[in-house]
Amino acid sequence: MSDTSTGINAAGLDTRVFLFDSTEQMVQALGSNDEALRLIEESFPGVGLHARGNELTITGPSADVLRTERLVAEIRSMAANNAPVSPQVLEQLVSMLKTQSAARPAEVLSVNILSSRGRTIRPKTLNQSTYVDAIDRNTIVFGIGPAGTGKTYLAMAKAVQALQHKEVNRIILTRPAVEAGERLGFLPGTLNDKIDPYLRPLYDALHDMMDPDSIPRLMAAGTIEVAPLAYMRGRTLNDAFIILDEAQNTTPEQMKMFLTRLGFGSKMVVTGDITQVDLPGGTSSGLRVVSDILRDVDDVYFSELDASDVVRHRLVGDIVSAYGAWDETQRAAQPPLGRPAATR
Secondary structure, three states, rough: OOOEEEEEEOOOOOEEEEEEOOOOHHHHHHOOOHHHHHHHHHHHOEEEEEEEEEEEEEEEHHHHHHHHHHHHHHHHHHHOOOOOOOOHHHHHHHHHHHHOOOOOOOHHHOOOOEEEEOOEEEOOOHHHHHHHHHHHHEEEEEEEOOOOHHHHHHHHHHHHHHHHHOOOOOEEEEOOOOOOOOOOOOOOOOOOHHHHHHHHHHHHHHHHHHOHHHHHHHHHHOEEEEHHHHHHHHOOOOEEEEOOHHHOOOHHHHHHHHHOEEOOOOEEEEOOOOOOOOOOOOOOHHHHHHHHHOOOOOEEEEEOOOOHHOOOOHHHHHOOOOOOOOHHHHHHHHOOOOOOOOOO
């Protein structure tokens, strides 16, 4: 694979010719119906693309031509690794290139965590890749970000991977049952009946990653445990991969209780969204406080994800950004503490 530049034309546009090793290689990378080319042109409106044989001619402003050329190289690299290049993946590639990150998008988007039931789970953004790497390198990792950024899903994929590789003996998944104040005794039914609604999102993710028929057996054997946070008190959790989800709804005392359950050979991932605190008014979020307390502690890592990492429907990212901007406006409009608002 190589490229040549034909220079700047009279209109001030740069033209470069990207050469694939063969026509077949170009079809493998870009598809046979020109959909990828159309998506690239939509991403860089000033760029024109023309495919012929094993040559792709790129014309447009120099900066956009160079980024388009790099994008095509990344697409080719992913195709060579049999990584699917869907419209969503192409959108992520473009986003990463526009941030001018030093990381190679194809490498980031080709890291496979887990393959199950015909689908592969992998990071889809640079921040997600950094988060997954942090889980590998640290004993305790905090994944903080808005809904849809994959913080819990990727953590669970790493937990299942660790169990399959026999790096741990069990997986423990927990959430604070804040909607019931964690006082579950007044609810009707068995313990499972009481806690199931609060833990259902974790069960759903497990079913995506494992053979559904094996999950009841593993839970009965204690290899997988799903329980409310209150049931962690007084325990020491050895040789386990432990995930605390919805951690923004813990109090500082609950967060300390959870973190001190860590035993030998274990790993913890704590996930949450500090903009979605459901605690009673005036109650501090343990997830907010812990960042100030543990930020400089060795073997503890805080991974920040944002709206650009949302991998649900495109509109979800727009909604997250819009709410973030609205929150900033509301905070700016509030009078400083200790100073009453002006009155007429």
